[in-house]
Amino acid sequence: MAAAARVLHEQGVERTTLADIAREADVPVGNVYYYFKTKDELVQAALSEHTAHLDELTGRLDRLPDPRDRLKALVRAWVEQRDTAARYGCPTGTLAAELGKRTDGTLDTEAGAVIRRLLDWAAHQFRELELSGANDGKNGGTADAADPDDLALTLVAGYQGMSLLANALRDPDVMTREGARLLGWLDSLR
Structure with missing residues (x-):
């Protein structure tokens, strides 16, 4: 599944063959055919891998005590992947864009749904930020005035945009600069 996720991210759905996955996984092609009869089954496996990676990342972030720190750590994790983003784009975002052009499934x-999972996690963080700020008297009203779902959408859209532009321009520094802008935005929410 990890090999499928990597190869589909690097080559795209249409250019990837089962043999490519077998080569990446270092297994005989028959093994891949045994578990995955179609390319769509491989795509589903890759999506499961993306979900597992997201769950692992957010699980680690959930150990941080402050929701703002969790959100900022998420942005830093995105920026750490800047070279990959500049080369291939966001793993889930590019796959979603490619699949969105298909009419056969x-x-x-x-x-x-994977992106929705990220949006829901981020909205939960913004809700906690809003509650913690409202309870300690330090919230200047910014987080109270904005809907947590809208804030999550702004954050994830920022990531998707910087990932797409880093890829289109083949410039990992786009991720660094826009990541810093997102961190500043998160700090401005009081």
Whole structure:
């Protein structure tokens, strides 16, 4: 599954073959055919891998005591992947965009569900930020005035945009600069 996720990210769905996955996984191609009869099954496996990676990342971030620190650590994790983003784009975002152009299934919806999972996690962090700020008297009203779902959308859209531009321009510094801008934005929410 990890090999499928990597190869699909690097080559795209249409250019990837089962043999490519077998080569990346260092297994005979028959093994891949045994577990995955179609390319769509490989895409589903890659989406499961993206979900597992997201769950692992957010699980680690959830150990941080402050929701703002969790959100900022998420942005830093994105920036750490700047070279990969500049080369291939966001793993889930590029897959979702590619699948969205197909008319032959529901895989685009499944890719959207992974992104929705990230949006929901981020919105939960903004809700906690809003509650903690409202309870300690330090909230200047900014987080109270904004809907947590909208803030999450702004954050994830910022990531998708910087990832797409870093890839289109082949410039990892886009991730660094825009990541710093997102960190500043998170600090401005009081």
